[in-house]
Amino acid sequence: xxxxxxxxxxxxxxxxxxxxxxxxxxxxxxxxxxxxxxxxxxxxxxxxxxxxxxxxxxxxxxxxxxxxxxxxxxxxxxxxxxxxxxxxxxxxxxxxxxxxxxxxxxxxxxxxxxxxxxxxxxxxxxxxxxxxxxxxxxxxxxxxxxxxxxxxxxxxxxxxxxxxxxxxxxxxxxxxxxxxxxxxxxxxxxxxxxxxxxxxxxxxxxxxxxxxxxxxxxxxxxxxxxxxxxxxxxxxxxxxxxxxxxxxxxxxxxxxxxxxxxxxxxxxxxxxxxxxxxxxxxxxxxxxxxxxxxxxxxxxxxxxxxxxxxxxxxxxxxxxxxxxxxxxxxxxxxxxxxxxxxxxxxxxxxxxxxxxxxxxxxxxxxxxxxxxxxxxxxxxxxxxxxxxxxxxxxxxxxxxxxxx
Numbered sequence: 001x002x003x004x005x006x007x008x009x010x011x012x013x014x015x016x017x018x019x020x021x022x023x024x025x026x027x028x029x030x031x032x033x034x035x036x037x038x039x040x041x042x043x044x045x046x047x048x049x050x051x052x053x054x055x056x057x058x059x060x061x062x063x064x065x066x067x068x069x070x071x072x073x074x075x076x077x078x079x080x081x082x083x084x085x086x087x088x089x090x091x092x093x094x095x096x097x098x099x100x101x102x103x104x105x106x107x108x109x110x111x112x113x114x115x116x117x118x119x120x121x122x123x124x125x126x127x128x129x130x131x132x133x134x135x136x137x138x139x140x141x142x143x144x145x146x147x148x149x150x151x152x153x154x155x156x157x158x159x160x161x162x163x164x165x166x167x168x169x170x171x172x173x174x175x176x177x178x179x180x181x182x183x184x185x186x187x188x189x190x191x192x193x194x195x196x197x198x199x200x201x202x203x204x205x206x207x208x209x210x211x212x213x214x215x216x217x218x219x220x221x222x223x224x225x226x227x228x229x230x231x232x233x234x235x236x237x238x239x240x241x242x243x244x245x246x247x248x249x250x251x252x253x254x255x256x257x258x259x260x261x262x263x264x265x266x267x268x269x270x271x272x273x274x275x276x277x278x279x280x281x282x283x284x285x286x287x288x289x290x291x292x293x294x295x296x297x298x299x300x301x302x303x304x305x306x307x308x309x310x311x312x313x314x315x316x317x318x319x320x321x322x323x324x325x326x327x328x329x330x331x332x333x334x335x336x337x338x339x340x341x342x343x344x345x346x347x348x349x350x351x352x353x354x355x356x357x358x359x360x361x362x363x364x365x366x367x368x369x370x371x372x373x374x375x376x377x378x379x380x381x382x383x384x385x386x387x388x389x390x391x392x393x394x395x396x397x398x399x400x401x402x403x404x
Contacts, residue, residue: 002028002150004399005141007129008171009036011385012371012392013156014112019396020154021119028150029121030143032128033166037112039158041105042165043385044097048105050083051076051386053096059383061188061243061346062376067387069356074390082389086111097381132174138366152366152402154359154395156388159345159372160185167339171373172348179363181350183375187342188243189384194232195332198298202228205292210261211241212328214254220244223261232334240379243346246336257329259291271323279312283322286311291326299325344384346377358398359391368395 006017009031017029029036043049055076057064080090080098088111089101100107116123124143131142138151157171172182205228213220222244224237245255263270274286284307287296300307303321305314314322339345349369353362361367370391378384 001137002026002148004028004152004154005030005139005148005150006154006156007132007141007174008156008158008371008373009033009123010039010156010158010371011037011388012158012395013154014040014116015389015392016154016156016368016370016396016399017121018112018115018119019393020399021121021396023400025400027119027121028148029116029123030127030129030141031123031125032168032170034126036116036123036125037109038165039162040109040112040385043105044099044382046105047099047103048108049097049099049382049385050090050108050389051079051098052382053092053098055383055386059379059381060376060387061247061378062374063351066351066354066356067376070387070390070394073357074393076386078393079386079389082393083108083111086115095381099382129170129174132178134178134364152368152399154368154370154392154399155373156370156392156395157373159348161187161339161342161345161372163339167345171369175349175369175373178361178367180353180361183347183350185345185347186243186246187336187339187344188246188346188377189239189343189380190242190246190336191229191234191341192232192238192242192245192336193334195334198302199228199232199331200230201298202294203230204228205294206235207259207292207295208261209237210258211237212256212258213241213244213248214256215244215248215251226257231337233331236380239343240381242336243377243379245333247346249333249335255331255333257331259295259326259329263327272319275311275314275319279310281311283307283309283311283314287322299329343380344372344377346375348373348375350375357394359395360398368398370395 003025004020004027006013006029017027021027057067091101092098127143133140139153141148155171160169161167209226211222222237222241225235226237227235359368359370371388
């Protein structure tokens, strides 16, 4: 009989197992993959962006009150202290991203692996949980190799995103069979497919832009690098905005690209002055001075403006159309790419059924959830990793302090 079985060897499960161990606690960690922490190793393009220096709740979808209570127990400063106390020195880079000074995710994974050994956590690799049932003493967990009994259970299986790295529906299936409510799943931090036949001509073009999402008269804005692809849009700003766009589609959200966000509403003055100063320039040559040439080549014909037209020949209406397009170019989103290309999945076990201070189920005593299996999704930049580590820590602490 185990004191705790953890299903899933990602950041949430590993942290939960480490924190719950000790004081004669018997902890078993089961993972379906041949090695632990695949997403940890891949995080931040292999640099392991573990958290963000600005733990802004607006960067998360989900119940903000729940998240506020969760992070009150173990926030970004506590997570940084956890690693630095164990010899992983961290630094803060652009957009508040926190990562090891080595810029190598192995530094984080090696630390966690050492902690599992030092805390005598039993780890079973390549052993997938197939069935979970409740019994009078706790839970029975059946795998392809054995049947285990445990007093308490932590489900930290992650999401269905990145199936090539072990993502699956397992956690949702277990939770639903145990009586929990699953919020509908959808890809998050994911590239978007567009409708139309123009964007494929811009494949590979990168530009700093502002993305504007208008949903029922509410405008959300995201800034960063945008990448055009053969199917639509990608890049950091798209990945961060993707969930808001996906959720907004059902409410007829309108999506716009602002190619010159620094100018905002003051673009007309500088452009008109420049057009008048060099009237002999072609409009294409002029626009190519501050936009990638390919964008100018696509944008002008779509506006009905000849690329060879001289600036001095532009009609006022044409000028107004060009300015409006640069500041608010409409795009029609068809939908997200698949879970194979999504860095996360939104939806999952509803947090309404989870105690935010312990991660314990409000429905089933002794059952805990942590990480991405829950209906909490952050933007890129360390937010999802922070929630995974935090929720795992809270669950492990609750198990460790709970009386038998």
